[in-house]
Structures are given as structure tokens and as C-alpha cells.
Amino acid sequence: MHMAPSKFLPLLAALALSCSGSVDADLTEGPRVVCTTAMIGDLAREVAGDHASVSTLFGADMDPHLFRPTRDDVKLLMAADLVLYNGLHLEGYLADALERVGDSGVEVIPVAERVLLEDERIDSEAAPDPHVWMDASIWSRVPLLIAGALGQQRPSAGAAFTSRAAAIEARLLAADEAYRGSFGALAPDRRMLLTAHDAFRYFGRRYGLEVRGIQGVSTTSEASLSTIEELVNVVVERDIPAVFFESTVSERNVKALLEGARARGHVLRIGGVLHADAPGDAVTYEAMLESNVRTILSALGAERARAAGADVR
Amino acid sequence: MLDVPCWSLAPLASASITGATAVSVGEGPLEAWVRVLSFGGGYNTNVVLLGTILLGISAGAVGSFAMLKGRALVADAVSHASLVGVALAFLLHAALGQQERSMPLLMLGAALSGACAVVSIEWIARNTRLSPETAVATVSSASFGAGIVALSATRRVSGADRAGLDELIFGSTASMTSADALLMAVLATAALGATLALYRVLTAVAFNERFARSKGLPVQLLDAILAALVGAVAMAGLQAVGMLLVAALLVAPAATARLWTTRVAPMVLVAAAAGASAAWMGASLSAVTPSAPAGPLIILSAASTFLVSLLIAPQRGVLSGWLRHRRVAAAARRVAAVGGPRPGGDDA
Amino acid sequence: MILRSSEARAPLALRSLSVAYRGVPALWDVSWEAREGAMTAIVGPNGAGKSTLLNAAMGGLRPLAGEAFFWGQSFADARSRVAYVPQRESVDWDFPVTALEVVEMGAARRLDWLLPAWVRRGAADRGHRREARACLEDLGLGAFADRPIGQLSGGQQQRVFLARALAQRADLLLLDEPFAGVDSETEDALFQRLRQLCTEGTTVVAVHHDLETARSRFDDAMLLAGSVVATGPATEALSEDNVQRAFAPDSRAPRQLA
Secondary structure, three states, X not given: OOOOOOOHHHHHHHHHOOOOOOOOOOOOOOOEEEEOOHHHHHHHHHHHOOOOEEEEOOOOOOOHHHOOOOHHHHHHHHOOOEEEEOOOOOOHHHHHHHHHHHHOOOEEEEHHHHHOOHHHOOEOOOOEXXXXXXXXXXXXXXXXXXXXXXHHHOHHHHHHHHHHHHHHHHHHHHHHHHHHXXXXXXXXXXXXXXXXXXXXXXXXXXXXXXXXEEEOOOOOOOOOHHHHHHHHHHHHHOOOOEXXXXXXXOOHHHHHHHHHHHHOOOOOEEEEEEOOOOOHHHOOHHHHHHHHHHHXXXXXXXXXXXXXXXXXX | OXXXXXXXXXXXHHHHHOOOOOOOOOOOHHHHXXXXXXXXXXHHHHHHHHHHHHHHHHHHHHHHHHHHOOOXXXXXXXXXXXXXHHHHHHHHHHHOOOOOOOHHHHHHHHHHHHHHHHHHHHHHHHHOOOOHHHHHHHHHHHHHHHHHHHHHHHHOOOOHHHHOOOHHHHXXXXXXXXXXXXXHHHHHHHHHHHHHXXXXXXXXXXXXXXXXXXXXXXXXXXXXXXXXXXXXXXXXXXXXXXXXXXXXHHHHXXXXXXXXXXXXXXXXXXXXXXXXXXXXXXXXXXXXXXXXXXXXXXXXXXXXXXXXXXHHOOOOOHHHHHHHHHHHHHHHHHHHHHOOOOOOOOOO | XXXXXXXXXXXXXXXXXXXXXXXXXXXXXXXXXXXXXXXXXXXXXXXXXXXXXXXXXXXXXXXXXXXXXXXXXXXXXXXXXXXXXXXXXXXXXXXXXXXXXXHHHHHOOHHHHHOOOOOOOOHHHHHHHHHHHHHHHHOOOHHHOOOEHHHOOHHHHHHHHHHHHHHOOOXXXXXXXXXXXXXXXXXXXHHHHXXXXXXXXXXXXXXXXXXXHHHHHOOEEEEEEOEEEEEEEHHHXXXXXXXXXXXXXXXOOOOOOO
């Protein structure tokens, strides 16, 4: 969990009402880049190095579906040279502001939309699924996209951007391979991921898990009673061992599901806390993925091992 | 948060262990709804039904007296103020360095600020030239604005989204747990108990305050008790149906009851029943309709009950009035045609 | 607190009572004593502070200065001997109560309030109900006991209010415009009943709107226009001169405090 440096800082920031998220601005020169999510900002910072200053609008445990910009946020966006956002309606309340920013001449790039190939897009019934970063293989294309955009802003550092981006891409692809391997080892009947909201479709498709969320693709929609009942049925019928909290979403829905399952005599464990929409205390994008994978594997894998009667360390 | 052992909810659980679901295969929507209405749905559905029915009972009883005092819209002000209290409690909690959300603290904030709203409305109504309606409207809008500002302030605080404060605007009925239902039960007992025990004094004060004071009744204390009850209902309702709708639950059942009764005690009971039935119908409907939010359905149910009552209630209903009008008009026309003696009328 | 002997005996004695609403005086330096067993009218132009006087005397308003004594005691101590009949418009007559229930509010003693009737089916409760019914019958409303008050005419509503006051068995009746908007038959009946009460020793003080009937039907009168213009026997206090002075536009209490 993100810890404030002192007790009074959150209150002060809140009361001043001029806080605009945990904006970490590098004070180097070069083009000003503003990113929305930390998943983008983290990569952008690494690609940019000292040649551009990168700031991230959303705090480490802020829900991007619910983020409403203040005047200060818009000013920050307007003053940027390059704006990188996710797109696919993730930053729902920022849409108008981003349009105005784009019209004012700032380069605005919807990163997730850009790196997706036509046939890779996942849409739910209600809306497109924006959680593209969950698939490390697709997200590995982001660093080079950023490098290209930065290169246009500052051609002199183009080579540096590109080489750093390539390095990140390699790391992400390697991690992706490792995750595929780990999940591949899970027994087929253990491959069900049940979370607070429907943020893991890309993850599930890539790493071979079936995914269900209590809330839909966006946390702005209220969970419905029929969905909770249906999921309780699924949990019981398919003997699902664990459900996961998320760091940016209230625990209320998951707790209701837990109670429903327990009433049916089914032992449903809390698998842990996943970082779905923001890195939380994992801080970086890669650490976020790593943490999620470990949490999921230990919750689902351990059950399998226990069920098989093997020793669990 | 209270952790209720599952065995205490055995009756509810037993319905669900058999595998009863919200919508079974091969069942029509109407049959599914009837089954849910008779508590044959799943565990979660039954918890939601029970919790919201109990809330409806409390809201009906307490709302009746607010309405009798001519303060029906106080419910609006209270629910808006509750949001301010929750947001401030959250900020205070964060400022003290706590990271985990503390539900009891948030609800305490809601109850206190709700009660404050009621007290300030009374103060304005009594000590300024503003009419009570103006007082309610002022406090209501002011606290709505304050609530939105306070909520915005919380957004940037670490842990705010996880605390789920946003859910308090529209409610998160579907995710009611047994602990919530228990809270509703306690509240309903307190609300019904207090209103039925004190209904004579509350009635006297609501009817004619100056006279009640002259008889030595502790008017201010009674106002405070009613304020506390309204605050408590608003606080419980925040999680169940959300800030925007809890006011409706305090007003609509009471208004419905007024159409059907001519005495206070029956009115309170009918209002409680109306609140309960609104919850019963609304929550069960949401269980069998995919993607249907329970809170708004409960309010719709309460509102339609009111509309129907407005039409068909004997004596005070629109239809009844219209029929009376026709009868009297016909009689008048007959008399005018014949020129005979006046028809026997009421003695009033 | 040193009281003059007349103050100690008077059913209602006001001493230098001044009341203001947010800086605007409504009553100014009012001193007056009610005569025991007499029917007194408080008369004056609109906004002269008549209702305020009753309200302040009963402790509903905090006065700027002065006090009110009821047989030398404070209102709180003398409460059980005083019955108040408020203005008819001050009540929502659509309220879901019956005439009997309204009168029962008068009959109830201190602790009766706490539990509803269906819990305490005791003798005391039945006694109060009988008493309430008797008071209604006394004023000719026996048949209307179980009617919702919204179904009653203006005159009948006023009678219910008086019945409630009767049920309190008070020695002092304070009435606020009891004859406003009431038919003449009811007016006669009410006057008759009040006169009867006075004969039995009850003191009646009524804020009254009509000069003529004040002169003809009341024993005493107090002419009030913010401050006291005249008091005494009705025909004297309400002489033409006095009345002209009271109803003149500049006769009010001082508009501004020093």
C-alpha cells in the first residue's frame, strides 16, 4: 500500500484540494511527458531516461475508471509536449479533457489502442476491455511505441530511446515466457481466476486461465445480485478454491461472494490482493505483473498440491 | 466489522445448500421471481432481502414522524449530510495515519453529521424568519455541495478507492453481508421500539408543539431523539441504497401510509409495512433481472406503491374523490332539474 | 425574589416584560396582573405582541427583561394549573388524530405519555378517556369523538381545543384568538361555557380580535400595542380615546433599541 511520508500529508493535500495525484515529476529538461497510468508512466520513465521529464497523473492505488480530473490536472496536460494515455475508455472521465488537450496541439497517444492488433482486441458485451497491460507480450510493444513518440519530440536522443526501449521489450518478453510456463504447469481444473472486477481477460487469454469478475469491465457499474448468485454457483459447481481482492477496488463485493460460498458449505479462500488497475505497493509495472503471477500461482497451485496430497512448502 | 458465524444464519443457509439459485434452468421469469419472493433464492439474495426489508421497516416508522412534523424532506438533507460525515471521517482516519478503512468510524461520521443536519434545520426554522421548507432546502443543498467537495477531497488520498466511498452515492445493495443485515436488524428494533413506545409524545409534539411544551413535554429532547433516529436510518441506508435514494425510502412509505390511515399508530405500522414491501419487491426483482441494481428498484417499487395508493385509496385517493364528485354533481343536477329540497348532506 | 402581594396572588402577573424578535421589540415593558375569576380580553392592533405575550409568559420565548408569575410561581412550577389554547391556524388540521385523541392529550398527566394506550390498559388510562369524552360532550361534540379532526368545521375544531383545555382542569385558561373564524352559534356556546368557568372561580385570559364583543362580553381588558395602553374593566379600558391611541400608526413599542 502506498505510504504517505507523514501522517498529515494526506489530510493537507486533500484539504488544499489542489493535489492532483502523486505527480512525480523529474526535473530534467527535455520534452514534458504526462502519462495517465503508472503502467505507462513507469515504462515511459525508463525509456526517457534523462532526456525527457515524465510525470504520471494517477497515484499508485487510484482507480483509473473513477478518476475525475481537477483543473490542475488539465493544466498539467495542457502544458505537456506529449500525453500518453491508455485509451479504450479506461480513463472514462478524462475523455473530454484529453480531446481538448489534443485539439490544442499537444501530441496525445492512446497507447493501448495503438499496440493492439485488430484481431487481438477483446470486447465485453458492454464495452471494450481496456486492461491490455495484463498481457505482457502485447504490452512489450509499448516501450518502442513510446520511443518513437519521444524520438519525434527530441530526435537527438532517438537512438538512446530506442535502445532502452528494446531492452525493456526483451525483459517483458522473457517474463511473458516464464509466466506462460508457470501457468502451463497448473492442472486444467485449477485454471479459474475469480476477481473483484473483470480486469483479467487479456491476462487469462495469454496465460491460459478462465477469468470471471464480480463487477464488469469498469468499476463504475454496480455489481448485480444476479451476478453474485451466479458466481456463487460457479464457485460451488466448479470447486474453485480462491477469490482475489484488488488493491484499487472495495472489498465489499468479494466479501459478499465469500459469504455466499460459505453458506453453501464451500470453502472459498482469499487468494490475496491483486494489482489490476494500478501497481499499488508493487510500484513498477513489471513488479506488478510479477506480484500478481506469484499471488495467483500460490493460491491456485497450492490448492492443487494440497488436493493431490503432496507436501506444500 | 462484525464477523457473524455462519451457523447463526442456518435458516437462510439451508435454503441455499439445496442449491437454490437466482434463476433456475427451465423456469420462466415470473416463476423465478415468485420463488425469490418466498425466500427460495440463494443465500446472498436472502441476506439482501432480509437486510433491505428491515431497513424499509425502520425507514417507514421513522419517516412517518418526520412527515407528521412537516419535515419529510429532512430525509434529503440528512442523507446528503451523511455523505459529508463519511468523507470527513475518512479524511480524519487517514490523517491519523490509519490505512485500513474503518467501517464503524465512517458510519459514526454519517450518523453524527446526519443528526447535525436535522438539528440545524430545526434551529434555522425556529430562530430565523425562514420557513421550515426553506430551512430544509438550504441545509439539503448545502450539504449536497459539501458532500461532493468532501468526496473529491478524499479521492486523492491513498486508499480512498479501496475504501469504496463512491459506492455510498448509489449504494451497493447486492453486496450486503450478514453483518450488514445484523446492523439493519438492530436498527429496525431500535426504530420500531422507540417510535411505538414514544408515539404518543411524538404525536403530541408533531401536532401542536406549543401546547406540548406548555404541558411540560421535553420538546427539544424529543426532537433530538427523532433526529438521532433519522440519522441512524440514513446511515444504514447509505450502504444499502445510497445517499441519493435513502431519502425516498424515508418519505414514500410514510406518504403511502398517510393515504390509507386516519390515526397515527396505524400510520406508523402501515408505513413500516410499505417500506418492507418496497424492499421485498425491489430486491427480489433485482435478483432475477441481470444487471439490475437493487437500490433503485426498491425505490421504484416504493414510488409505484405510492402512486397506486394515490389513485385507489378510499377517502383520500384520487379515484375516490372523483367518484364522490360525480355523485354530488349528479345530485346537484337532479335537484336543479326538479327544484326539490336539498339532499341530506354531512353534518360537518 | 421579592413579590408584591398582588403579584403573588394573581393567577397571571407580568412584570416589566419585554420581548424582541431579532432586535425588533414586540413587547415593551409590560406590567399587568390578571384578576382572579374574571374574563379578561387582550386586545390590540395586529402585530401588537398579543400572542407573543402568552408565548413568553409560558416560557416559549426568552424575554429581554422582566418576568411572568403564576400565583407567584414560575410557569414550570404552576404548569398543572394552567391550560393553553393555541390559535386554530397553528395546527395542521389534516393531522391523523380524532377529536377524542386531541382531548386526551389534555387529560394526560406527566408519566402517561410514555407508553402507548395499547400497552397500559390500566384504570388510569380508561379514566382519562372517560374524562376526555365527558369534556367533548360538555361542548356538544359527544357524537364527534371518533371523527378525524380534518372532518370537523371551524367551530367544532375550536370546541375540541376548548375541550382539551377543560380536560386539564386548570385554574387559569390562556386562549389565543379563540373566536377567530367561528360561527356565531359556536361563539355563543363558547362564551357561555367560559362564563360558567369564571363563575366557578377559573380565570380566563383571552387574546381577542373583536373590540365590540370585547367590550360587551368580557369583564376586564388590556389594550396592548407593543406596550400597555390601558387596563381595567373592559368598557373603561376600551374607551374610544384609548382605542384611538392604541390603533394609531405610531403607537407601537420603540422600533429600535438604544
